[in-house]
Amino acid sequence: MFIKSLKLKNFRNYTDINLDFNSDKILIIGKNAQGKTNLLEAVYYLSALDSLRANNDSDLIKWGENYCNIKADIQKFDINVELEVNINPPERKKLKVNGLNKNKSSEFISNLSVVCFTVNDLLLLRGTPEDRRKWLDNAISQIFPAYLERLTKYNKIKTQKNNYLKNLKGNLQADTSLLDIWNEQLAITGSNLIFIRLSFLYELQKIASEKHKLISDTETLSVFYNSTIIGDICLNEKFPYGSEYILENFKQKLEEKKQEEIIRAQSIIGAHRDDVSFLINKKDAKKFASQGQQRTVVLALKLAELQLIKEKINTNAILLLDDVLAELDDLRQNFLLDAIGNNTQTIITSVDTLQFKEEYLKNVEIFEIKDNEVIKNKAFF
Ligand SMILES: Nc1ncnc2c1ncn2[C@@H]1O[C@H](COP(=O)(O)OP(=O)(O)OP(=O)(O)O)[C@@H](O)[C@H]1O
Ligand SMILES: [Mg+2]
Incomplete structure (x- = not known):
């Protein structure tokens, strides 16, 4: 499966952003505290209705606002699916698939499969x-x-x-x-x-x-x-x-x-x-x-x-890698990147492109995050 676009309103540090993904290798680059993990968190939320780090849905809402909205277009077996979550406490969160309300979380999360690998996961055994x-x-x-x-x-x-x-x-x-x-x-x-x-x-x-x-x-x-x-x-x-x-x-x-x-x-x-x-x-x-x-x-x-x-x-999940490559040695990095294969859409966050081989960078779509805005950055090619 493939995520084609992500729209966020009042989600974490984002007021209103709209990203179109055209590649199966996506790199999100930005300095610390710019909102890289927040983007992955939004994708993850659509697949699990659970946050990577917040215990409470209301933590996902931009400070000072009272609702947030996450929307994505997914392509799965040549079918387009639009997923939307609206969090507006104290109301129950609203889930929509192709514009239709869903009451059961299973009917929602079955549309998007994600495997997320973060620095925190590396501590799974000691956690x-x-x-x-x-x-x-x-x-x-x-x-x-x-x-x-x-x-x-x-x-x-x-x-x-x-x-x-x-x-x-x-x-x-x-x-x-x-x-x-x-x-x-x-x-x-x-x-x-x-x-x-x-x-x-x-x-x-x-x-x-x-x-x-x-x-x-x-x-x-x-x-x-x-x-x-x-x-x-x-x-x-x-x-x-x-x-x-x-x-x-x-x-x-x-x-x-x-x-x-x-x-x-x-x-x-x-x-x-x-x-x-x-x-x-x-x-x-x-x-x-x-x-x-x-x-x-x-x-x-x-x-x-x-x-x-x-x-x-019978479909490839989307892989989210949050800062994790920098934490792995060459052998494990290569093992991971080789194992992903071509049909797995992979969204990677990193502070820079230095750790990526030139070969890998040739095929990626790069977004740079700065001052709460996302810029599609072609300068790296
Ligand atoms: N609900 C919220 N409303 C507004 N801003 C928030 C909210 N939750 C978190 N933030 C801010 O979002 C910023 C970006 O967080 P994020 O973890 O995505 O950064 P990052 O780019 O992944 O940084 P790092 O490289 O350090 O991992 C943080 O500075 C944090 O203060
Ligand atoms: Mg981060």
């Missing part, structure tokens, strides 16, 4: 479990858009359960029949999430391990799902568990932890507490791998995401 869950949930949503709705549903149930637990004020004698209802619902939605996560990681791991071996030469990568419900699952082995097994365990574990959850007044186990870990040559990469080795794992994962999207939805 928090929440960072890794966010990566995993977004990666799954690119392939299976309905996952996002299930996740939202799960989070709603979890919030209601937490509110209920807070109201109980640690009283173990209270009638907990409502808690049993929340737990039943949490187990049903949560076991489904875990099953989908395991299925995704199982397939991703196969591709990522191959890529990892190619980059690192000799090392082996193993991927684990660390679940508060079913323990540590190695995805390199045979596909582990069916959804029934996960559901039964979910219910049983919630029952076992019921008193503790009442005392602590929070949901202490479930899909929202699970994590992913990576082993290089059977050693936990988070604890033992060098920075370079950790980056290789992330690079292998990102390339695997791209390939898996291609296999599952």
